[in-house]
Amino acid sequence: MEMSINNAKAALANPSAQLKVLLADPRVPEEARQGLEEAGLDVQSLGESGNGSKVEKGGDASAGRAESRVQVVDEHQNFTPKLSRYLDKWGLLDKGFAYDVVAVFGSQSTGKSTLLNRLFGTSFDVMDETKRQQTTKGIWLCPSTYSSTLVMDVEGTDGRERGEDQDFERKSALFSLASTEVLIVNLWEHQIGLYQGANMGLLKTVFEVNLSLFGGSAEQHAEGLSSSSHEKTMLLFVIRDHVGATPLKNLMETLTQDMEKIWSSLSKPDHLVSARLSDYFDLSFSALPHKILLPDKFEEAVVNLRKRFTDRSRPDYVFKPVYHKRIPADGVAFYMEGIWQKVLTNKDLDLPTQQELLAQFRCDEIAAMVLEAFQDASKGVRRPVESGSVLDGLGGMMNDWRTTALAKFDKDASRYHQAVYTRKRLDLLKAIDNALAPLFMGQLKNVHKRCVATFRTELVDGLKGEGYDFGKVVKEIARRVEKDFIERAEETQLKDTDWQFDDELALLRDDLKLIADQCRVDETKKMVNAIERSLRKQLAEPVEIGLAKPNAEMWDNLLRVFRAMLDKSEEVYLAKAKSRDCPLFGRNSKANPGSPLGFNCTEEENTASMSNLRRRAWHHFRAKVGEQLSDPAILAKLKNSFEDVFRYDAAGVPRVWSPGDDIDSVFRHAKDETLALIPLYAKIKPKDPSNAFTLPSDASVDASLDPDADFDFPSTLIIFSETKKLDLENRFKRDADAYYVEAKRSVVSSVAQIPVWMYGVLVVLGWNEAMYVLFNPLYLLLLVLLASSAYVVLQLGLVGPMLQVSRTVFNEVKTIAKDRLSEAFQDVQPQLEKPYTTSVGGGDGRARHEQDQKTGNPNETFLEK
Numbered sequence: 001m002e003m004s005i006n007n008a009k010a011a012l013a014n015p016s017a018q019l020k021v022l023l024a025d026p027r028v029p030e031e032a033r034q035g036l037e038e039a040g041l042d043v044q045s046l047g048e049s050g051n052g053s054k055v056e057k058g059g060d061a062s063a064g065r066a067e068s069r070v071q072v073v074d075e076h077q078n079f080t081p082k083l084s085r086y087l088d089k090w091g092l093l094d095k096g097f098a099y100d101v102v103a104v105f106g107s108q109s110t111g112k113s114t115l116l117n118r119l120f121g122t123s124f125d126v127m128d129e130t131k132r133q134q135t136t137k138g139i140w141l142c143p144s145t146y147s148s149t150l151v152m153d154v155e156g157t158d159g160r161e162r163g164e165d166q167d168f169e170r171k172s173a174l175f176s177l178a179s180t181e182v183l184i185v186n187l188w189e190h191q192i193g194l195y196q197g198a199n200m201g202l203l204k205t206v207f208e209v210n211l212s213l214f215g216g217s218a219e220q221h222a223e224g225l226s227s228s229s230h231e232k233t234m235l236l237f238v239i240r241d242h243v244g245a246t247p248l249k250n251l252m253e254t255l256t257q258d259m260e261k262i263w264s265s266l267s268k269p270d271h272l273v274s275a276r277l278s279d280y281f282d283l284s285f286s287a288l289p290h291k292i293l294l295p296d297k298f299e300e301a302v303v304n305l306r307k308r309f310t311d312r313s314r315p316d317y318v319f320k321p322v323y324h325k326r327i328p329a330d331g332v333a334f335y336m337e338g339i340w341q342k343v344l345t346n347k348d349l350d351l352p353t354q355q356e357l358l359a360q361f362r363c364d365e366i367a368a369m370v371l372e373a374f375q376d377a378s379k380g381v382r383r384p385v386e387s388g389s390v391l392d393g394l395g396g397m398m399n400d401w402r403t404t405a406l407a408k409f410d411k412d413a414s415r416y417h418q419a420v421y422t423r424k425r426l427d428l429l430k431a432i433d434n435a436l437a438p439l440f441m442g443q444l445k446n447v448h449k450r451c452v453a454t455f456r457t458e459l460v461d462g463l464k465g466e467g468y469d470f471g472k473v474v475k476e477i478a479r480r481v482e483k484d485f486i487e488r489a490e491e492t493q494l495k496d497t498d499w500q501f502d503d504e505l506a507l508l509r510d511d512l513k514l515i516a517d518q519c520r521v522d523e524t525k526k527m528v529n530a531i532e533r534s535l536r537k538q539l540a541e542p543v544e545i546g547l548a549k550p551n552a553e554m555w556d557n558l559l560r561v562f563r564a565m566l567d568k569s570e571e572v573y574l575a576k577a578k579s580r581d582c583p584l585f586g587r588n589s590k591a592n593p594g595s596p597l598g599f600n601c602t603e604e605e606n607t608a609s610m611s612n613l614r615r616r617a618w619h620h621f622r623a624k625v626g627e628q629l630s631d632p633a634i635l636a637k638l639k640n641s642f643e644d645v646f647r648y649d650a651a652g653v654p655r656v657w658s659p660g661d662d663i664d665s666v667f668r669h670a671k672d673e674t675l676a677l678i679p680l681y682a683k684i685k686p687k688d689p690s691n692a693f694t695l696p697s698d699a700s701v702d703a704s705l706d707p708d709a710d711f712d713f714p715s716t717l718i719i720f721s722e723t724k725k726l727d728l729e730n731r732f733k734r735d736a737d738a739y740y741v742e743a744k745r746s747v748v749s750s751v752a753q754i755p756v757w758m759y760g761v762l763v764v765l766g767w768n769e770a771m772y773v774l775f776n777p778l779y780l781l782l783l784v785l786l787a788s789s790a791y792v793v794l795q796l797g798l799v800g801p802m803l804q805v806s807r808t809v810f811n812e813v814k815t816i817a818k819d820r821l822s823e824a825f826q827d828v829q830p831q832l833e834k835p836y837t838t839s840v841g842g843g844d845g846r847a848r849h850e851q852d853q854k855t856g857n858p859n860e861t862f863l864e865k
């Protein structure tokens with residue numbers, strides 16, 4: 001431990017180059033320097049050598065020196081454009097208000113630069129003793145080595161170089177007062193009490209200038225807006241070569257009296273007549289021993305005086321907040337230049353206006369920079385939003401960009417004129433919100449699109465299968481989709497904005513309703529179709545039965561059944577179509593309060609659907625009737641009806657015609673009764689008119705629901721036209737005639753049957769043969785066998801197969817016999833041909849044969865055949 005301390009001390013005694021550079025940095029805090037001083041390091045000498053400042057004139061003006069100071073205003077009264085760059089280099093730009101400005105005033109060659117160099121470690125040029133001429137020209141600025149202080153060295157007054165020209169003196173006074181907190185008035189002890197020598201003329205100028213700068217206008221004064229109580233400057237009189245014969249206290253009194261005298265001698269504007277010197281200036285005094293005669297004491301006093309500039313804990317610390325000109329460091333360059341331009345053009349220099357101008361300029365600059373960063377950050381999401389994507393967490397991102405931008409603006413701009421800052425902040429906020437609003441709107445649009453698509457898809461899925469409740473499905477999906485939309489919109493909506501999404505939500509609701517309505521129409525159609533199918537099935541049997549038993553009330557019964565089924569179907573439809581109030585659609589609230597949520601159709605839709613249902617039901621009824629009364633069916637029905645009367649008696653027993661029966665009258669009766677059915681079937685006409693069925697007029701039918709809109713109801717009641725009736729009558733009559741003829745034949749055949757005595761003859765003649773078979777065991781056995789086989793065959797139902805087998809065997813035998821016969825004939829043919837060819841007597845048989853073919857010889861033809 002001991003060793004490390006010793007090593008550290010050795011390092012401090014012989015500091016490295018890096019340490020020197022570090023200590024040359026004006027940003028090194030005072031505490032750190034004090035710590036080093038306490039550790040035995042000569043910080044002052046290090047600082048001076050570190051930043052290249054040389055107290056003495058001459059030597060080479062090193063690059064370090066050149067870099068550590070800047071001539072703000074040159075001898076030709078031009079303002080430097082490099083000030084901002086220098087401030088940046090000195091690390092002061094981001095200091096905000098944490099910096100101070102001190103300037104020195106005094107006659108030429110009175111050791112001002114020397115004093116500043118010793119006090120602040122600056123590197124201002126000092127006079128070359130051998131030449132004794134003006135050194136500082138214009139106004140110079142250099143950072144203090146010991147704190148964040150800008151030190152201003154102003155060209156000395158009373159210089160022989162400017163002679164009687166007091167112009168620059170006034171201008172530099174204006175310039176210095178507008179920006180400094182402490183104005184060091186440098187004067188020799190022996191000058192005190194002398195008007196010219198003590199720079200009293202200069203001080204008068206300072207006071208006058210001060211009044212014009214900070215006195216405010218008469219109006220402001222009247223309104224109590226004068227800034228005199230705030231804009232104060234410290235005048236620090238540094239009495240050089242103080243021998244000590246006259247105590248400092250006395251010198252202070254003399255100087256104070258002189259100041260008061262000068263102040264009262266000023267010709268003040270009316271509203272400032274009563275203004276006191278202390279309203280604008282605090283006076284402070286310090287004395288320094290002779291530098292050449294008492295160098296040690298001089299140095300000691302300088303170190304002491306320096307503490308008044310660096311040690312905030314001291315009661316005589318000079319940089320009191322009240323003196324600060326409230327110009328943020330990053331605005332100093334712009335501000336000083338503005339001041340100097342005003343000074344040059346001899347225009348009224350109104351400091352508050354200057355501060356406001358500066359604030360406007362800087363706030364605009366900061367806002368532009370902040371906006372640029374904001375645009376860069378938000379650039380990445382613009383394209384996806386424009387291309388229709390819904391971005392997760394967009395609201396959070398937008399909020400972050402906005403907060404970051406505002407925080408940056410607040411940090412840099414809040415130091416400027418408050419009214420300007422507040423105004424510019426609002427402008428910035430507006431610009432940011434305007435830039436973000438399209439993202440918000442884009443996101444809403446995309447969410448809307450997505451919600452509509454989701455609603456459509458989920459609705460289609462929800463309506464698949466059986467047993468769903470349309471209203472419930474729609475309501476549930478709509479609720480989910482709307483919730484999603486609202487959540488997204490709220491997430492994207494920024495606080496403290498007037499952004500709303502009510503219109504977009506209403507638009508979404510409209511779109512959902514439109515889709516649901518369309519779906520409802522489709523679903524209603526589906527429901528009507530289902531009811532219609534069921535009705536068609538139910539109708540089939542009653543119509544068949546009803547038409548099979550024709551009677552005078554046939555149509556009444558059929559129409560009553562039809563009516564009852566239709567009413568039931570309509571009930572089913574209405575139970576689903578009407579429903580309680582559905583929140584999505586908000587209508588039909590009175591309908592069926594107890595029923596489950598359904599399609600919630602409108603009255604018009606219900607009327608149209610039911611009319612359509614009735615028409616379709618009728619269509620099916622009529623089609624079924626048509627099918628049951630088609631030509632073959634009606635003829636069969638007529639035939640049955642005729643048979644019922646003609647072939648069966650009143651008790652339903654089949655008739656067996658005997659020669660004595662009155663076939664003709666029964667036939668006539670049956671025919672007339674059957675023919676009477678044709679007009680009954682020909683038209684749907686109930687006996688009781690109250691059972692008649694009618695359909696609504698065509699005008700009330702929705703054509704979109706009914707593709708068969710132009711059908712003519714009365715024509716559907718006609719089943720057989722007059723021609724058709726005649727045709728049916730004729731066709732029936734032919735059938736009936738056939739029955740009549742058949743009946744007549746049956747009488748004849750029953751008359752022509754075998755007489756009974758014939759059976760007696762058969763018994764008598766066949767008695768012996770029968771006995772022979774019965775009493776011959778062989779024949780009897782054969783008979784029994786044949787009878788048993790026949791019984792078994794009959795019992796097993798093998799008669800058919802056996803007949804089939806017999807037939808097949810017979811056919812087979814026949815085919816084989818045929819083949820054998822044709823083969824036999826083929827064998828016989830050569831033998832027959834032989835005598836034929838020889839009979840020609842050695843001639844060419846073949847030629848003969850061909851000739852015979854031509855002449856058509858019958859023998860040949862026979863043979864070939």
Ligand SMILES: Nc1nc2c(ncn2[C@@H]2O[C@H](COP(=O)(O)OP(=O)(O)OP(=O)(O)O)[C@@H](O)[C@H]2O)c(=O)[nH]1
Pocket residue numbers: 107108109110111112113114115125126127128129133134135136137155156240241289290291292
């Ligand atoms: N007697 C005396 N001479 C001093 C003192 N301080 C500086 N000098 C000398 O006074 C001369 C002028 O010093 P500068 O510091 O250049 O004076 P200045 O007021 O800055 O001069 P300009 O910049 O030309 O106005 C130099 O030769 C210094 O050595 C001092 O405290 N007492």
